[in-house]
Amino acid sequence: MFEISIQIDRPAQTVFRYIEDIESAPAWYSAVQSVTKLTAGPAGRGTRYAFSRELGGQVLENIVQVTEFEVDALLTLLSLNGPTPFNYRFRLVPKGNKTHLHLEGSITGRGLPGAMVLLAPLASTFFERGMRANLLNLKRIVETARPAG
Structure with a gap:
């Protein structure tokens, strides 16, 4: 489990628009190559996505579901299958025209292929470092x- 907090100099509504647009994650999430929405309708609780991620030179697939969704305040993503099971909970706290973005994440290296399995015990540390860079991006x-407008 890891936690990361950053301040973004934009209102929570603006920040949330970027986070809830999960298909645009490759623009700021370095390991994500593509995201395909699997369910119809707007993003919300229960929406599923196929994530294609590159880890250690290999392309890995995860099906990810939104498990919590509160407009402008909370979004949680849970991987339902695939290697490196993860749960990312993005919480937004408005501070005037700024937003305090807090990420609570948990991830394991369970399911890593080949020699990468040796890195499994360090998965949380690697992903925390990567997610900090992603959030700064x-x-x-x-x-x-x-x-x-």
Whole structure:
């Protein structure tokens, strides 16, 4: 289990729009090559996605489901299958025109293929480091985007 907190200099509504647009995750989440929505309708609790991620030079697939969804406040993603089972809980706390983004994550290396299985005990540490960089990338994208309207 790991926790990461960052401040983004944009309102929570703006930050949430980026996080809930899960199909755009490859723009800020370095290991994610593609995301395909598997269920119809807008994103919300129960929505499923196919994630294609590259880890250690290999492409790995996960089916991921939104398990918590509160507009402008909370989004939780849970992998339902595939290697490196994970649960990411994004919580947004408005601070005026800024947002405190808090990620609680858990991930294991269970299911890593081949020699990568030797890294399984260190999975949480590697993913925490990677997710910190990913969230800083998200911050940069959100803060430099032109405001809508």
